[in-house]
Amino acid sequence: MEPHKVDxxxxxNSKFFDSHQIPLIRERLVQSDDTKWIPLQSIQFxxxxxxxxxxxxxxxxxxxxxxxxxxxxxxxxLLTCGGLGVWTIVDxxxxxxxxxxxxxDKIHEVLY
Amino acid sequence: xxxxxxxxxxxxxSCAAGYAYLFYSISAxxxxxxxxxxxxxxxxxxxxxxxxTRAVIALFQGRVxxxxxxxxxxxxxxxxxxxxxxxxxRDLFLKQESLFARYRQIEKWLVQxxxxxxxxMLVLINWAWNILKGI
Numbered sequence: 001m002e003p004h005k006v007d008x009x010x011x012x013n014s015k016f017f018d019s020h021q022i023p024l025i026r027e028r029l030v031q032s033d034d035t036k037w038i039p040l041q042s043i044q045f046x047x048x049x050x051x052x053x054x055x056x057x058x059x060x061x062x063x064x065x066x067x068x069x070x071x072x073x074x075x076x077x078l079l080t081c082g083g084l085g086v087w088t089i090v091d092x093x094x095x096x097x098x099x100x101x102x103x104x105d106k107i108h109e110v111l112y
Numbered sequence: 113x114x115x116x117x118x119x120x121x122x123x124x125x126s127c128a129a130g131y132a133y134l135f136y137s138i139s140a141x142x143x144x145x146x147x148x149x150x151x152x153x154x155x156x157x158x159x160x161x162x163x164x165t166r167a168v169i170a171l172f173q174g175r176v177x178x179x180x181x182x183x184x185x186x187x188x189x190x191x192x193x194x195x196x197x198x199x200x201x202r203d204l205f206l207k208q209e210s211l212f213a214r215y216r217q218i219e220k221w222l223v224q225x226x227x228x229x230x231x232x233m234l235v236l237i238n239w240a241w242n243i244l245k246g247i
Contacts, residue, residue, distance in 0.1 A: 060151045061160060071219040072119070076126065078235065079189055081161040083126075085150025 048096040116212035163247040
């Protein structure tokens with residue numbers, strides 16, 4: 001892909017990824033061919049800030065985990081009332097990083 | 113994507129914690145301890161899964177009707193607590209990932225709107241019932 005296209009993509013989507021992942025993503029995108037551009041543009045990333053808000057409000061029922069696509073863990077959290085409250089609090093701190101990891105997984109799915 | 117190791121570890125730890133808490137609840141007198149549920153302690157309102165400890169205990173004692181009237185979630189929890197340790201041990205011995213494959217399959221099945229919308233409704237109805245029961 002052309003570097004200026006990749007730079008534009010990275011700039012508009014940088015908030016969805018960890019800062020240390022961005023150079024790697026950029027490198028991978030430059031190496032990949034142009035046919036991936038449209039599917040790449042159509043990926044719907046999850047916003048880490050939104051997932052944090054959902055985690056603060058509905059974390060006790062696992063809604064944050066459902067939101068980022070971890071349905072199984074969401075059910076586990078719902079059944080245990082947010083891991084007796086402990087898991088809920090742990091997830092307030094973990095959920096943003098997990099959301100970014102999920103976004104990276106989505107890019108991987110498109111590129112490979 | 114969470115790996116099979118994470119899922120297996122989480123399942124085993126939560127089952128162990130579940131059995132420990134179950135043992136503690138049975139051995140300690142009923143009136144002696146309150147609820148561990150953070151949501152109920154803070155808001156005073158029952159959460160969707162409040163009462164499931166009592167439901168699991170009742171189920172293991174054979175009182176199925178009592179168990180269901182405490183909280184139907186107890187049935188799901190008891191099933192997971194009984195089945196998953198056996199299944200994980202089998203997977204470890206046979207070096208397979210059949211439980212993880214099934215977990216992925218169920219996750220895929222659940223994200224269809226025709227499945228999750230009724231499921232959400234059931235959870236909400238159960239929650240309303242929990243609050244009305246004053247569990």
